Amino acid sequence: MAWYKTGTVAVTNGSGAVTGTGTDWFAALQVGWGFVGPDGRVYEITSVNSATSITITPTYQGSTASAQSYAAFPTRSLQADLADAVNQLITDYQASLDGPGAGLFADGTPALPGIAFDADPDTGLARPGSNQLGFYTAGVLRALLIGSGFTINVPILGTxxxxxxxDATSGRLLKVGDFGLGAGSPPSISDFTASLKPGFYRYLEQSATGAPGGGFSYNGHALVLKSASGTVIFASREANAAAGQKSWVGARTADPGSITWYQIVTQAQLLGTVSQSDGVPTGAVIERGSNGNGEYVRFADGTQICTDVVSFNPTLATGYTAFSFPASFANGDISCAFSSVETNLGANKATLGDMYVVNNSTQWKVHHTQATGGTNFDVKLLAIGRWF
Structure with missing residues (x-):
């Protein structure tokens, strides 16, 4: 290999620094080469600093000078360094061949996984334990695969x-809050006759098509259950007052399609004020009350029972004595009956035997055919009919 002599040098007595002009030492020279200075002595190049700067040893022995000729030449150290480098390469390659080259990697650590990346060495795969595979980013375990399961320590995103x-796409994981599960406000139903996915929902009674109830401004919640043969929906109204708290169950076999609702009777609707709309019960199941005219019981199906205990004067002249019902009946057939308290009957049995009842929608009318002496006795009155 030819000696390198391009350019000139400047040297300083007692200094190991050599400065070049018009040189390209960084590309041409190597550590260990010989350097023939302007003084004719041979020095060893100990570092190649740049294209115009090298360091020699020993320090320059000649006089300080600039723009001087020089020469640089390779020595046998180059071959020795090359041989060492080749041997190290063989050693390194053998380790790579026996390890990654054979598909075997080091266990690694969180900071330096066994399989990592040059630009991001703390991100990759490591083996934290026997039969375990860890996934790391930024030196932190994000997921761990073991024989009994797969642990993920970050949210799952994407599709x-x-x-x-x-979203009912097959194979996707359900996020918290979807279909009304776990958190947040559930989805809203605007039309109960439309096709609905199983889940928890909310609705506004007065605006949701096909909603149960009377179309009031109540919010409600619904649970939709589906099978291959039909849909079942449970709906419940939000209301502070017990009378407004109502629940329904509805079903349909066609999807989409109309729903028939049936109210679920709760404690709030069992006893209370009965009511109806066009013959359909809309209030409580049983209503019981009393006033100065006696007691009454009304049932949601329209049945009404009225009772009263009145004091009867056996000396009254023949005719009718009227007693008002505690609750009015609807026009129609009303069955009435009466009886007497035995302890008060005494000598008035004949009078009681001659009594009978005539009825209308507002009164009992007790007819007596003869007046007898004696004391007042109690008569129990009973009327059964319909309140609508």
Missing amino acids: AVTQSIT
Whole structure:
């Protein structure tokens, strides 16, 4: 290999620094080469600093000078260094061949996983334990695969999870809050006759098509259950007052299609004020009350029972004595009956035997055919009919 002599040098007596002009030492020279200075002595190049700077040893022995000729030449140290480098390469390659080259990697650590990346060495795969595979980013374990399961320590994103609160795409994981589960406000139903996915929902009674109830401004919640043969929906109204708290169950076999609702009777609707709309019960199941005219019981199916205990004067002249019902009946057939308290009957049995009842929608009318002496006695009155 030819000696390198391009350019000139400047040297300083007692200094190991050599400065070149018009040189390209960084590309041409190597550590260990010989350097023939302007003084004719041979020095060893100990570092190549740049294209115009090298360091020699021993320090320059000649006079300080600039723009001087020089020469640089390779020595046998180059071959020795090359041989060492080749041997190290063989050693390194053998380790790579026996390890990654054979598909075997070091266990690694969180900071330096066994399989990592040059630009991001703390991100990759490591083996934290026997039969375990860890996934690391920024030196932190994000997921761990073992024989009994797969632990993930970060949220799952992308198309692996549902994309909306009513996304029913097969194979996707359900996020918290979707279909009304776990958190947040559930999806809203605007039309109960439309096709609905299984889940928890909310609705506004007065605006949701096909909603149960009377169309009031109540909010409600619904649970939709589906099978291959039909849909069942449980709906419940939000209301502070017990009378307004109502629940329904509805079913349909066609999807979409209309729903027939049936009210679920709760404690709030068992006893209370009965009511109806066009013959359909809309209030409580049983209503019981009393006033100065006696007691009454009304049932949601329209049946009404009225009772009273009145004091009867056996000396009254023949005719009718009227007693008002405690609750009015609807026009129609009303069955009435009466009886007497035995302890008060005494000598008035004949009078009681001659009594009978005539009825209308507002009164009992007790007819007596003869007046007898004696004391007042109690008569129990009973009327059964319909309140609508």
